[in-house]
Structure formats: structure tokens, C-alpha cells
Amino acid sequence: MNEVRLATEHLPRRTASHLEWLAPIMGSGYWIAELFDVANCEMVHGTKGGHCPTLSDPATLDEADVLLLSPCGFSIQRTHYELKSLGLLEKWKNVRMIYMNVCM
Numbered sequence: 001m002n003e004v005r006l007a008t009e010h011l012p013r014r015t016a017s018h019l020e021w022l023a024p025i026m027g028s029g030y031w032i033a034e035l036f037d038v039a040n041c042e043m044v045h046g047t048k049g050g051h052c053p054t055l056s057d058p059a060t061l062d063e064a065d066v067l068l069l070s071p072c073g074f075s076i077q078r079t080h081y082e083l084k085s086l087g088l089l090e091k092w093k094n095v096r097m098i099y100m101n102v103c104m
Contacts, residue, residue: 001038008040016041017064022071022082025055041066058091067092 016036018028029046036043044064045053061067071079083089 001035005038005040008038011040014041014065015044015063016066016068017044017061018046018068018070020052020070020072022069022079022088023086025058025061025088027053027055029053058088061092 018032018036020026020028027045028043029048029050029052031048033043033046033048033050037048044061045055055061069079069083071082074082
């Protein structure tokens with residue numbers, strides 16, 4: 001973790017979000033928030049040691065520079081399908097970067 005901190009500390013601090021579920025939209029907290037902090041990112045929701053909040057409005061993620069999607073049990077194909085069918089791609093079109101990760 002020190003290597004990540006050293007590699008990112010000179011970069012501008014980014015805002016970021018990590019989502020564990022898409023319907024309902026559920027963010028992360030606990031140790032994920034700590035990892036984001038180490039990587040010089042500020043979570044737009046969730047706190048270190050805090051619970052995983054359910055977000056009632058996708059617009060709360062508009063301020064994120066980076067959006068990391070890791071729906072538990074979903075393949076990348078299923079995640080993409082869910083994003084399209086729920087209209088989330090359109091809602092998050094202003095987010096700079098969206099990453100999908102498989103969490104199986």
C-alpha cells in the first residue's frame with residue numbers, strides 16, 4: 001500500500017466511487033474507502049469503517065471523476081447489460097472514467 005501511496009501522492013486528488021450493486025445502487029465503505037484514500041482518491045460516498053450505503057439518486061455520483069463498478073456475482077457482460085437496461089450509462093455520461101471489474 002505504501003508503493004501505491006508513493007506513486008499517487010504527487011497526482012491531483014480525484015473523486016471516486018465504487019459500486020457493489022446496481023439495483024438498488026449500493027456503494028462501498030469499510031476497507032474500500034481506505035484503499036481509495038491510499039490511491040489519492042476521495043470517495044463521493046462511503047467512509048472508512050462505515051457501512052455500504054444505498055444511494056437513492058444516481059445523480060449523487062455525478063461529481064465522481066472515476067466510477068468503479070464491481071457488482072458481486074456479475075460478469076462484465078451482465079454488468080454492461082444491467083447498466084444499459086437500467087439507463088445508468090446515460091445518467092453517468094458525464095463521469096470521466098468508468099471501470100468494470102468482475103467480483104465473483
